Amino acid sequence: MESTQLLTSFQDFGLADPISRALKEENYLTPTPIQVQTIPIALTGRDVVGIAQTGTGKTAAFALPILHRILENRIKPQPKACRVLVLSPTRELSGQILDSFNAYGRHMRLTSALAIGGVPMGRQVRSIMPGVEVLVATPGRLLDLVQSNGLKLGQVEFLVLDEADRMLDMGFINDIRKVVAKLPIKRQTLFFSATMPKDIAELAEAMLRDPARVAVTPVASTVERITQRIIQVDHSNKPTFLANLLKSETVNRALVFTRTKHGADKVVKSLARAGISADAIHGNKSQNHRERVLAAFRTGEIRTLVATDIAARGIDVDGISHVVNFDLPNIPETYVHRIGRTARAGAEGVAISLIAGAEEMGYLRDIEKLIRIALPREDHRTPGHREAAPPPAQHRGARSGPRTHASRSNEAAPGSKGPRRNRRPGGNGGAPQTNRHETSRQEPSRPPAQATGKPEGMQGVAFLHRESRPNTRPNRTQRPR
Ligand code: AMP
Numbered sequence: 498m499e500s501t502q503l504l505t506s507f508q509d510f511g512l513a514d515p516i517s518r519a520l521k522e523e524n525y526l527t528p529t530p531i532q533v534q535t536i537p538i539a540l541t542g543r544d545v546v547g548i549a550q551t552g553t554g555k556t557a558a559f560a561l562p563i564l565h566r567i568l569e570n571r572i573k574p575q576p577k578a579c580r581v582l583v584l585s586p587t588r589e590l591s592g593q594i595l596d597s598f599n600a601y602g603r604h605m606r607l608t609s610a611l612a613i614g615g616v617p618m619g620r621q622v623r624s625i626m627p628g629v630e631v632l633v634a635t636p637g638r639l640l641d642l643v644q645s646n647g648l649k650l651g652q653v654e655f656l657v658l659d660e661a662d663r664m665l666d667m668g669f670i671n672d673i674r675k676v677v678a679k680l681p682i683k684r685q686t687l688f689f690s691a692t693m694p695k696d697i698a699e700l701a702e703a704m705l706r707d708p709a710r711v712a713v714t715p716v717a718s719t720v721e722r723i724t725q726r727i728i729q730v731d732h733s734n735k736p737t738f739l740a741n742l743l744k745s746e747t748v749n750r751a752l753v754f755t756r757t758k759h760g761a762d763k764v765v766k767s768l769a770r771a772g773i774s775a776d777a778i779h780g781n782k783s784q785n786h787r788e789r790v791l792a793a794f795r796t797g798e799i800r801t802l803v804a805t806d807i808a809a810r811g812i813d814v815d816g817i818s819h820v821v822n823f824d825l826p827n828i829p830e831t832y833v834h835r836i837g838r839t840a841r842a843g844a845e846g847v848a849i850s851l852i853a854g855a856e857e858m859g860y861l862r863d864i865e866k867l868i869r870i871a872l873p874r875e876d877h878r879t880p881g882h883r884e885a886a887p888p889p890a891q892h893r894g895a896r897s898g899p900r901t902h903a904s905r906s907n908e909a910a911p912g913s914k915g916p917r918r919n920r921r922p923g924g925n926g927g928a929p930q931t932n933r934h935e936t937s938r939q940e941p942s943r944p945p946a947q948a949t950g951k952p953e954g955m956q957g958v959a960f961l962h963r964e965s966r967p968n969t970r971p972n973r974t975q976r977p978r
Contacts, residue, residue, distance in 0.1 A: 505533045510540065512561060513568045515604035520561075523600060529554030529828065534711040535687075536562050542685055544705040548712035550691040551590075551660070552829040552867040556597045559583075559687045563655050564602050566685075567630055574608070574628030578652035582680070583633040584673065586663040588613040594659065595633040607631060612648070614638040622647040636664065636672035643679065650679040658704070661690035662697050670700070677704055722840040724847045727861065727872045731879055732853035736764065738877065739823060740771035742849060743801055749818035750794065753803045754835050756824040761803045764823055768801060775801035778809070806831055809838070822850035825860040829867040853878075 505528055507520050528536065531549045539545050539562035549555040563581055574580055583598075585591045595611050602609075610624040612634035618641065625632065625648050632648075642648040656677070658664070664673060688701050688708070701708070730738050743751055755761045758779040768775045776790045776799050793799040795814050806826065820839045826832050832850075839846025852861055852874075865871055 510536050510561070512536075512565050513605075515568065516561060516564050516601060519601050519603050522603075525557070529558075530713045531555050531711065532558045532561070534713075535559065538709045538711070539563070539685070539687060540565060542566070544686045544708040545688065546701045546705055546708040546710050547687070547689045548691070548693050549689055550830075550867075552863065553713050554828065555659075555689055556594055557601065559657050559659075559689065560594075560598050560601050563631075563657070563685075563687075564598070564605065564607070566655070567607075568605055574630055575649070575652050576628050577625055577647065578628045578649045579610075579625070579630065579632035580652060581631040581655040581657070582639075582650070582653045582676075583631065583657040583659060584636055584639065584664070584676065585633060585659040586635065586667050586669065588615060588635060590660065591633045591635055595631070598631050598633070602631075609633070612638045612642055614641075618642065618645070618647070628652075636669040636676060639676055640672050643676070650676070651681060653680050654684050656680060656684055656686045656704075658686070658688045658690075661688060661700060662692045662694070665696060665700070670696075673700070674703075722845045723836055724845070725836065725872055726847065726849045726875060727852055728849060728875045728877055729852050730877050734877075734879075735823060735851050735853060736767035737771070738851060739764065739821060740768055740773055742821065743768070743773055743819075744771075747818070748800060750797065750814065750816050751801045751819040751821055752809065752814075752817050752835075752838050753801060753821040753823050754809065754826070755803060755805060756826065758805055760824060761805055764803045768803075773801060774799065775803055777803040779805040780807055806835070809835070814838075818846060820846065820848045822848070825850055825852060825857045825864070827860050829860070829863045832864045833868065 507517065507525060507528055510528075512520070531547060531553045532555075535545055535547055535555075535558040539559065545559075547555065547558070549558070567580060572580075581598075583591075583594055585594055591611055591613050595609055598609055599607060608627075608629045609631040610621065610629045610633075612621045612625070612632060614635055614637050618638070621638070621642065622645075625642070634642075639648070643650060658673070664670070686705050686708075688705055690697050690701075693701075728738070739753065753764060753775070755764055758781050761777040761779045765775050765777045776793070778787045778790050782790075790799065790802065791814070794802045803823075817839045820836050822832070822835060826835065836846075836848035839848060850861070852858060861872070
């Protein structure tokens with residue numbers, strides 16, 4: 498089905514107004530599948546155990562209902578205490594989670610703090626001293642704080658365990674058990690893990706009470722035969738570049754993705770001007786049109802099909818030799834899903850992404866983090882546009898490589914608004930008094946997903962099991978050209 502009406506919208510959750518406003522500002526239009534599954538249950542106060550990986554939107558899946566419930570019962574945290582405790586395996590992830598809470602909670606004067614290892618404890622102790630609503634922590638540092646009497650856990654109402662499998666891998670199991678033993682029995686626990694082997698399931702069993710189980714489905718395709726090309730271009734040159742690509746490559750069938758319906762129509766027109774016949778499918782096209790176009794694409798009558806993510810959902814066409822991301826998706830898993838349309842049935846495929854500007858560069862880094870590979874860039878920008886050209890992220894081998902703050906700041910367009918991860922409530926990059934954010938991460942970076950127009954909606958974000966994660970390492974042909 499290709500109807501946006503069928504998708505759950507954020508309004509359906511009935512989230513409190515300050516949260517809804519923040520989501521609008523984040524340009525979150527449609528919840529991701531893990532959000533659709535988790536938010537309504539978590540809002541009822543029930544425990545949740547979720548199988549979901551970073552990139553699926555799981556941070557908002559747990560943060561939004563918690564913020565809503567905090568607003569429903571706004572009590573002042575006691576000194577040295579927190580109402581929400583989020584445990585995450587790494588400093589980077591902890592920082593990102595805190596940034597997300599602060600972004601979604603920017604209209605509710607949320608108080609928050611970070612407790613991570615590797616930095617002096619004094620500032621963290623001071624930031625927790627008056628009591629905070631949300632504390633995001635790595636397990637080791639959290640225990641240090643508790644043991645040194647800098648933090649009391651008796652007021653925790655919400656516990657989140659994020660990336661539980663990774664915490665186990667990193668040897669945090671005993672720390673976690675010690676922390677949980679100090680928490681009130683009466684609390685809501687939200688437990689997320691990318692995988693659910695036996696030891697994780699046992700840990701969940703011990704920590705949760707009658708949990709609802711949620712999961713997002715694995716990406717079915719493997720992409721090991723896909724040559725992935727990242728081409729940096731000037732925004733205004735994208736249409737010409739696409740036309741030239743389609744003319745020069747040995748294109749059998751090309752599926753071109755845009756983020757907006759309007760964008761899809763524009764691409765079709767620009768291709769027509771370049772003498773390439775293409776058609777578009779998106780939410781504004783009738784079912785009839787869609788079926789006709791798909792049939793023509795299948796038979797090869799139309800060799801280039803332009804689609805938005807929602808419209809492309811049902812497309813199951815073999816022989817797509819090229820997937821082109823005219824716009825990069827803002828959800829990393831959507832990228833994996835898109836490029837999985839090529840290289841079906843044992844064939845080889847090429848996925849080409851046209852990247853322009855800091856915003857898309859930010860999306861690219863998120864994708865590289867998810868697929869754990871640094872994709873080589875091909876730079877076709879005109880000289881004046883080359884300033885913000887960060888190198889590929891070095892994530893190969895890391896399970897979920899950190900998004901370094903330094904690299905983020907490189908990506909920022911001068912004067913751009915900060916990203917949702919790092920934007921401080923209140924805007925302007927300055928932390929308001931109520932935000933006792935511990936670190937000095939003040940770099941600007943990715944602006945909100947606005948510039949390319951209104952995305953047609955979130956596509957069915959798929960979940961990658963760690964075991965079944967597609968091999969996206971470059972093959973021999975995957976060198977910069
Ligand atoms: P996460 O899996 O929580 O790390 O989220 C992955 C990325 O998706 C982050 O950059 C989020 O800002 C973004 N994101 C999460 N949910 C949505 C949504 N409903 N609409 C648009 N972007 C989203």
